[in-house]
Amino acid sequence: MNSTVASPDTLLAQCQVVYDSLLLSIDFSEPRFRCALACVAFNPIFWNIAARLEYSTHILTKIAGGAKRGCYLLALTIFSLGIGRDYMYEQALRLQDTSPYMQCDALVYLGYAAIGLGQLLVLTSMYQLGITGTYLGDYFGILMDSRVTAFPFNVSNNPMYQGSTLSFLGMALVAGKPAGLVVAAAVHLMYAIALWFEEPFTAKIYARRDQQRGDKKLQ
Numbered sequence: 001m002n003s004t005v006a007s008p009d010t011l012l013a014q015c016q017v018v019y020d021s022l023l024l025s026i027d028f029s030e031p032r033f034r035c036a037l038a039c040v041a042f043n044p045i046f047w048n049i050a051a052r053l054e055y056s057t058h059i060l061t062k063i064a065g066g067a068k069r070g071c072y073l074l075a076l077t078i079f080s081l082g083i084g085r086d087y088m089y090e091q092a093l094r095l096q097d098t099s100p101y102m103q104c105d106a107l108v109y110l111g112y113a114a115i116g117l118g119q120l121l122v123l124t125s126m127y128q129l130g131i132t133g134t135y136l137g138d139y140f141g142i143l144m145d146s147r148v149t150a151f152p153f154n155v156s157n158n159p160m161y162q163g164s165t166l167s168f169l170g171m172a173l174v175a176g177k178p179a180g181l182v183v184a185a186a187v188h189l190m191y192a193i194a195l196w197f198e199e200p201f202t203a204k205i206y207a208r209r210d211q212q213r214g215d216k217k218l219q
């Protein structure tokens with residue numbers, strides 16, 4: 001008897017075929033692809049080291065002649081590195097193969113939706129936090145008065161990182177390039193690692209501030 005439902009074995013085999021085809025269409029040795037991955041890894045490592053260095057030595061504050069100017073300097077550097085990374089990603093995608101398995105309208109629309117949502121999260125979170133709030137101002141001693149709870153922070157704890165990851169994913173989907181999925185996964189991984197370092201540190205900085213405020217009230 002012919003069944004319309006594929007047996008689990010056939011389904012598994014089909015998934016294997018698709019997976020192999022997606023993976024095989026990625027040129028892991030292409031220099032720009034490698035460079036894009038290197039940028040993805042480098043950027044958060046760079047800004048975490050720079051911010052910690054600032055926190056312990058105030059080196060950027062000294063170089064720029066003030067905490068706020070130091071933070072702007074770091075912001076400009078991180079922003080430029082981000083542009084370089086995005087440019088390299090775009091260039092790398094061009095040189096990679098498209099996959100027939102990713103060339104369907106539904107995925108392209110999904111990709112545009114991901115880019116749109118991603119940009120919305122990034123831009124609104126920047127609007128809420130301002131430049132110093134977005135670019136590690138707390139390491140310079142520039143703290144927010146209170147925790148921002150307005151959109152997009154009522155839908156995401158880390159709208160900046162999630163929005164950025166969504167944008168990378170969306171570009172991969174729109175272009176139909178499996179290589180882009182690998183870069184998007186790398187972006188996600190690097191932000192997860194970055195948060196692992198940043199969240200406890202930020203919490204510590206604010207806890208110290210709140211304690212000092214409490215001490216002042218008692219005096």
Ligand SMILES: *[C@@H]1O[C@H](CO)[C@@H](O)[C@H](O)[C@H]1NC(C)=O
Binds near residue numbers: 001002
């Ligand atoms: C089952 O499907 C095959 C190929 O689709 C067909 O050749 C065959 O006649 C079908 N058998 C029955 C019992 O429907």
Ligand SMILES: *[C@@H]1O[C@H](CO)[C@@H](O)[C@H](O)[C@H]1NC(C)=O
Binds near residue numbers: 150151154155
């Ligand atoms: C978040 O805030 C926005 C704008 O104020 C609002 O429209 C939305 O419903 C809120 N979402 C949640 C989950 O609270």
